[in-house]
Amino acid sequence: MDKIPEKVFVISGKRKSGKDYVASLMCNRIGKHLCSSVQLSGPLKKQYAEDHNLNFEKLMDSSEYKEKFRIDMIKWGEDKRTEDPGFFCRLATSKADLKKIWIITDARRKTDVDYFKENYNDRTLTVRVCAKESIRKSRGFTFTLGVDDAESECGLDEGIHWDYLIHNNGDQDLLDKDINHLVTIVQEKLCDVT
Numbered sequence: 001m002d003k004i005p006e007k008v009f010v011i012s013g014k015r016k017s018g019k020d021y022v023a024s025l026m027c028n029r030i031g032k033h034l035c036s037s038v039q040l041s042g043p044l045k046k047q048y049a050e051d052h053n054l055n056f057e058k059l060m061d062s063s064e065y066k067e068k069f070r071i072d073m074i075k076w077g078e079d080k081r082t083e084d085p086g087f088f089c090r091l092a093t094s095k096a097d098l099k100k101i102w103i104i105t106d107a108r109r110k111t112d113v114d115y116f117k118e119n120y121n122d123r124t125l126t127v128r129v130c131a132k133e134s135i136r137k138s139r140g141f142t143f144t145l146g147v148d149d150a151e152s153e154c155g156l157d158e159g160i161h162w163d164y165l166i167h168n169n170g171d172q173d174l175l176d177k178d179i180n181h182l183v184t185i186v187q188e189k190l191c192d193v194t
């Protein structure tokens, strides 16, 4: 293992629940000098793009290009994960420049949660971003067969105990309150180690 973080927030949520939005708020409030946002889908997409001769930058943004390859990419990722469940988690966190606080922005499967619990047990906090379907739709979500009923989107809907829930339904005060709570945990932890 290359580097031991002080805290690992493992964020999950349905499509367009606001995972990236929440991760970015957390990062800004904790301090960008302390936080690394880690996308598990990053290395997956990079490898997929290389193997299939595709444009990696376009796969990483929220363009139609990404949507076009989503189903095939999910299948390809499943096959890799079957061979080695921690493969993408390990790849995503093996960068040398990661900071003290890791914010994993896109846990999708139990194997993702298990990986961080197994490797950073005392430091991992699981976070579920919750948003009603109507709100997610207003942010661009449309139900897609083969995507929204696949394990990659439903694997963490049940059977996981979340340490924290973030309510992202449009009430900015409630969202702030939830995020401030997580920020306080980090600040307390960092006080303990300094």
Ligand SMILES: Nc1ncnc2c1ncn2[C@@H]1O[C@H](COP(=O)(O)OP(=O)(O)OP(=O)(O)O)[C@@H](O)[C@H]1O
Pocket (backbone or CB within 6 Å): 013, 014, 015, 016, 017, 018, 019, 020, 021, 022, 139, 168, 170, 175
């Ligand atoms: N509380 C909020 N206030 C304003 N805009 C928001 C809020 N939450 C999310 N959004 C916006 O909704 C859109 C979807 O959010 P985001 O990309 O964070 O969702 P996601 O869960 O990461 O989506 P995906 O599953 O597709 O990666 C973005 O344009 C984001 O800026």
